Amino acid sequence: MTSQQDLLDTLAQVARALGSGHRLALLERLAQAPASVETLAGSTRLSVGNASQHLQQLRRAGLVTANRSGKQMIYRLTDERIVSLIGLLRQVAETNLAEMERLVGQFFADGDSGGALEAVSRSDLLAGLKRGDVALLDVRPAEEFAAGHLPAAINIPVEQLEQMLDLLPEDKEIVAYCRGPYCALSHEAVQRLRQLGYRVRRFEEGYPEWKAAGLPVTSA
Amino acid sequence: MTSQQDLLDTLAQVARALGSGHRLALLERLAQAPASVETLAGSTRLSVGNASQHLQQLRRAGLVTANRSGKQMIYRLTDERIVSLIGLLRQVAETNLAEMERLVGQFFADGDSGGALEAVSRSDLLAGLKRGDVALLDVRPAEEFAAGHLPAAINIPVEQLEQMLDLLPEDKEIVAYCRGPYCALSHEAVQRLRQLGYRVRRFEEGYPEWKAAGLPVTSA
DNA sequence: GCAACATTCTATCACTCCATTGAATGTGGG
DNA sequence: CCCACATTCAATGGAGTGATAGAATGTTGC
Structure with a gap:
């Protein structure tokens, strides 16, 4: 007996994973090319430890996957549609949020x-x-x-x-x-x-x- | 001198507004028809006060608007694309999150x-x-x-x-x-x-x- | 202007999230 | 087998979030 609320809560977890500027920056960087934790930390000016933690939140949300390559972990987007998702989020935000319009x-x-x-x-x-x-x-x-x-x-x-x-x-x-x-x-x-x-x-x-x-x- | 990070942080605020099962339920209900706070609270089994607070978070994120009609506040979606946004979120979640697949x-x-x-x-x-x-x-x-x-x-x-x-x-x-x-x-x-x-x-x-x-x- | 109603605001508590630190784990090279 | 390296884990403190109850605001009808 799965309630609709369980589904929405799980969906909300994914949305929450997008709810941090740093994680959005990581995703944008990953949309260019798969990369190691250290590379990603450099691109986003995060400490390695912090980047690692954010990446794992993204992983728990199913947005990125990681596999080992020697000493490094290579992260990549799980899905091409994540780019479209963020793009749509951007469109909605730009259209409806005054603050966003100002910043843009x-x-x-x-x-x-x-x-x-x-x-x-x-x-x-x-x-x-x-x-x-x-x-x-x-x-x-x-x-x-x-x-x-x-x-x-x-x-x-x-x-x-x-x-x-x-x-x-x-x-x-x-x-x-x-x-x-x-x-x-x-x-x-x-x-x-x-x-x-x-x-x-x-x-x-x-x-x-x-x-x-x-x-x-x-x-x- | 606006940094890219300000834009991403603002975008993240919108994503965070989607990051709650209750708010997703409110949005789903609003996608059917505009409604008053009391109606929305009833549809989602939230207390009126709680529903009001969530609605204001959605409003701050630019996802809904409200205007008075007599004693009631009528809330509505600001943008048709919010439905597409949640739909895309759903697709990404269903494809990439094992937990989601199980629940579905x-x-x-x-x-x-x-x-x-x-x-x-x-x-x-x-x-x-x-x-x-x-x-x-x-x-x-x-x-x-x-x-x-x-x-x-x-x-x-x-x-x-x-x-x-x-x-x-x-x-x-x-x-x-x-x-x-x-x-x-x-x-x-x-x-x-x-x-x-x-x-x-x-x-x-x-x-x-x-x-x-x-x-x-x-x-x- | 007052009573009834719908909604919002305020304060509180429990809980979660974030960044930092330092320790622990896993991997390749000698 | 031990060292250097990349990454993750665990613990901490501080900030933010969520639900509740009750007070405050705004609106209608009398």
Whole structure:
């Protein structure tokens, strides 16, 4: 005799696992590529012990799995749909929560001098790629790029941006992307490239959303 | 200078609002129809004071809104997508959490004598309706039915099932639905109707999911 | 303005969650 | 077999959450 309440309580456990900014950051990082505890702790500025504890909460909620590889534990998302789930959560929050709207506004205005940083939507990007007049720039670290990226993207991690400018075409508009809508890497890249005179905009999503939508990705 | 962490923390607040079985029950009830605090408390077996507090957490998270109507406060969902969000959460949980699978199994086996209670999928239902060989039965309370229901559905609340049998056609298969996948009403109806000899199955979703999918609904 | 009603607020207690620390476990290399 | 390393476990204190009861607020009808 299972009551409906048991099911909802269990569902609520999963929701609670998403109820921490640190865990959402871990999930966002895991959406790029599987990683060890130490790597994840580094990406999220958590102590190793703390990261481990959060990862185990995510594991108990069925959101990540872990398997050993030598001395390291490699964590990965259990399910592609977790990216969609967080995306939907984001949409609902942005639409209905004033505080969220405010923060998003700040995030996009951050260091911006005008309204020109308008992001490129998925459909715009697909159209531009089809026409062949945009170049895709992936500004994530090389390791994440290697684990998977958009077709035909060029990888220049932000730290090495100025040193690798010759990889960028000059006759096309550049579209930069990174980990997701709240990832600052592509913002930074866009700003620095604009100062150097490049015609460049930001893709409003990131690699995980692209992949979760079932669009083609390339690895290695 | 908004950090990404502020955005994720705010997002986490919304997720935390979903992190309680009672609040999920309130949301499920609100997905049927807007309702007063007292009504909601009754539907979820919470005290009025407690329900009010949970509703305000949902309000702070931007998931519900309230406006006064005379002496009562009428709460409603802010966004249709909240139903999809919970649906996706449910899918992820059912796929990846062993405990969830166990509970769902119990829920469906509950009082069942065989495997014959296989639920009808959305596409099967649409096909059956198009062919005209299924009759739709809505077993929710009349008030929720009035606020919105599937086209051509007949409303017989479970409490009045035996008294209103003459509304049911005898030459068609009956498909019963209620509030959602975890709502027990249609289960109960199917079991009782089967014992009476009817050919009847359960729709695997409910009214809110149908509506959230953008399919046509009728009200009043 | 007062009585009846619906809802919210306040205070309290028990409980859970979070970050930190240091100890314990498991693994590969010598 | 022991050491170095990566990770997990266990214990602590502090902050937040949930349910309850009772007071306070706001609304309608007289």
